[in-house]
Amino acid sequence: MKKIVIILILSAVFTTCNAPKASIEELNQIVSEFYQDVKSANIPVFQYCIFEKDISIGGVILADSTYNYTQPANDSSIFQAASLSKPLFAYIVMRMVDKGEIDLDTPIYRYTDIERFEDKEMAAILTPRMVLSHTTGLPNWSAKSSSDEWPTSVIKFKYPADSCFSYSGEGFAFLQRAIEAIRGASLDVIAREEVFVPLGMNSTSYGWLPEYDSIALDGFNRVAKNRGQGRHPRENSAYTLRTNASEYMRFLIAVMEGRGLSAASHAEMLTPQSHAIRYADHPDCDSTIRWTIGLGAIYSDTTAAEKGEAPRYYYHLGDNGSFKALFMFRPEDRRGVVYFTNSANGHEIITSVTRATFGELLSIQDWLYKSKGKGRRSVSN
Numbered sequence: 001m002k003k004i005v006i007i008l009i010l011s012a013v014f015t016t017c018n019a020p021k022a023s024i025e026e027l028n029q030i031v032s033e034f035y036q037d038v039k040s041a042n043i044p045v046f047q048y049c050i051f052e053k054d055i056s057i058g059g060v061i062l063a064d065s066t067y068n069y070t071q072p073a074n075d076s077s078i079f080q081a082a083s084l085s086k087p088l089f090a091y092i093v094m095r096m097v098d099k100g101e102i103d104l105d106t107p108i109y110r111y112t113d114i115e116r117f118e119d120k121e122m123a124a125i126l127t128p129r130m131v132l133s134h135t136t137g138l139p140n141w142s143a144k145s146s147s148d149e150w151p152t153s154v155i156k157f158k159y160p161a162d163s164c165f166s167y168s169g170e171g172f173a174f175l176q177r178a179i180e181a182i183r184g185a186s187l188d189v190i191a192r193e194e195v196f197v198p199l200g201m202n203s204t205s206y207g208w209l210p211e212y213d214s215i216a217l218d219g220f221n222r223v224a225k226n227r228g229q230g231r232h233p234r235e236n237s238a239y240t241l242r243t244n245a246s247e248y249m250r251f252l253i254a255v256m257e258g259r260g261l262s263a264a265s266h267a268e269m270l271t272p273q274s275h276a277i278r279y280a281d282h283p284d285c286d287s288t289i290r291w292t293i294g295l296g297a298i299y300s301d302t303t304a305a306e307k308g309e310a311p312r313y314y315y316h317l318g319d320n321g322s323f324k325a326l327f328m329f330r331p332e333d334r335r336g337v338v339y340f341t342n343s344a345n346g347h348e349i350i351t352s353v354t355r356a357t358f359g360e361l362l363s364i365q366d367w368l369y370k371s372k373g374k375g376r377r378s379v380s381n
Contacts, residue, residue: 027057033356034349035061041348044220045073048339049245050357051253058246067224071217078203078216078242079340080230082318084325085206085241086172088251089187090132090294092194093179094265101182104129104268104293111178116142118156125161128178131171132293133273137161138168145169146233165274165291169238176237187235198260199250204243206235216242217342219322227322239320245338248327252336255295256314256329269293270331272311288363298362315364319347328354328364 027050038046044067049058059075071077096102102111108131109124117123122137130136137159143150155174159166176187183190188206196204203211208231219227232240253259258266272290287302290311297311304312312332318325324346329336337357347368354362 023052023055024057027052027055030356031057031059031061034352037349037352039063041343041345042224043341043343043345043349044224045077045217045342046339046346046349047075047077047079047245047341048337048353049249050335050337051249052333052335056249058249067220067226071215073217075246076203076215076244078212078244079325079342080219080239080318080320080323081241081243081248081340082239082320082323082325083169084243084248084316084318084327084338085237085239086169087255087294087316087327088191088195088241089172089176089237090269091251091255091260092191093128093132093175094261094269094293095194096179096182097268098262098265102128102179104132108175108178112174112181116153116155118154122157122161123155126171126174128175129273129293130162131168131175133291134165134167134171134276135162135274136168136171136174137163137166138170138174140167140169142170145173145236145239148233151234165276169236172238173236187237195251195260199247199254201243201247201250204241204247206237206240206242208232209242212242219320219342220344221322222344230320230322239318243340245340248338248340249336252327252329252338256331256334256336270295270297270311270314272297272305275305296364298364313358313362317347317350317364317368326350326353328357328362330358 030050038061042063044063046061049056060073062073093102097104105127107124108126108128114120114123126136137157138155139158142155143153155170179190180187191206195201216229218229221227261269270292272292274291276289276291276296288299290297290305295314296316298313298315299305299309300312313328313330315328322344323342325340327336327338335358337353339353350364354364
């Protein structure tokens with residue numbers, strides 16, 4: 001028996017007591033519109049939050065009983081956030097920019113070494129801006145990022161630096177080493193000081209918290225095989241964040257409204273830096289998508305960017321194999337959605353969730369999968 005649980009979340013960021021009842025009903029209606037598609041995708045646990053202005057709802061949709069859980073599944077359950085780790089890291093960097101600790105256009109080698117790079121001359125021009133907008137020219141990873149070999153693997157450029165969009169976790173890890181060197185502290189210690197404590201994200205971490213033993217969910221592959229909790233060997237700014245939808249929503253609201261950032265840094269973070277072209281043979285799926293400081297941005301049409309219009313949506317995808325995630329928000333009405341899943345099927349419902357939430361068909365799933373009915377390829381980790 002599959003069931004749906006809708007839980008009204010009263011977060012530290014929002015206050016719902018004065019919200020019109022009709023607005024809450026509207027958000028609940030959104031869930032009812034994608035509920036059946038979530039069930040059809042056979043996702044063990046789908047955890048979500050939907051928000052608009054000062055109201056939010058959240059909860060979980062549970063799949064059938066054929067999945068064996070070692071942990072209870074509810075709105076407090078912890079998921080791997082996968083590449084939703086990256087926007088939070090970008091926010092940390094922007095807070096450090098505001099404090100004068102780092103500059104977006106100062107070469108990273110001035111803060112940390114470049115010994116692992118094969119081409120040290122090219123590595124010496126890499127900047128935080130290039131990393132956060134995915135224009136370093138680096139591959140996603142130089143070796144499997146969870147392996148023992150990765151920390152000492154040779155990093156080779158895939159493209160010339162600052163020449164094109166090239167999604168790279170390796171670049172984020174390089175910048176992570178820089179901010180850790182600047183602060184003399186680990187990534188999670190820095191994140192706790194800059195984000196988790198100020199925003200009340202008490203169960204969120206780039207590392208493993210003791211409480212995760214009982215509340216971090218197992219992940220499942222496409223044939224429902226349990227892949228376990230997937231503990232990572234080290235903190236990584238690109239993909240090791242663990243959190244839940246209600247806590248991550250607090251971070252999204254902070255980004256959307258510029259909380260914790262100067263006006264200049266907030267504007268910088270939301271300004272497109274690169275054209276996110278992923279497929280030379282399929283330009284239609286890239287035509288409206290750009291990349292900002294840590295976020296994907298979607299324009300209303302193919303000419304909006306050239307006209308100087310602001311992006312209509314901001315988003316990011318997460319993919320750690322058996323954990324998949326998405327957030328998207330629309331600044332004009334401050335509406336957004338974030339979801340986490342513990343299934344390799346977790347991206348099958350992107351179109352259903354975003355269309356129900358925003359009332360229009362967006363290009364994000366086509367961008368992720370290249371084209372309808374063709375080969376699938378992960379965009380995240």
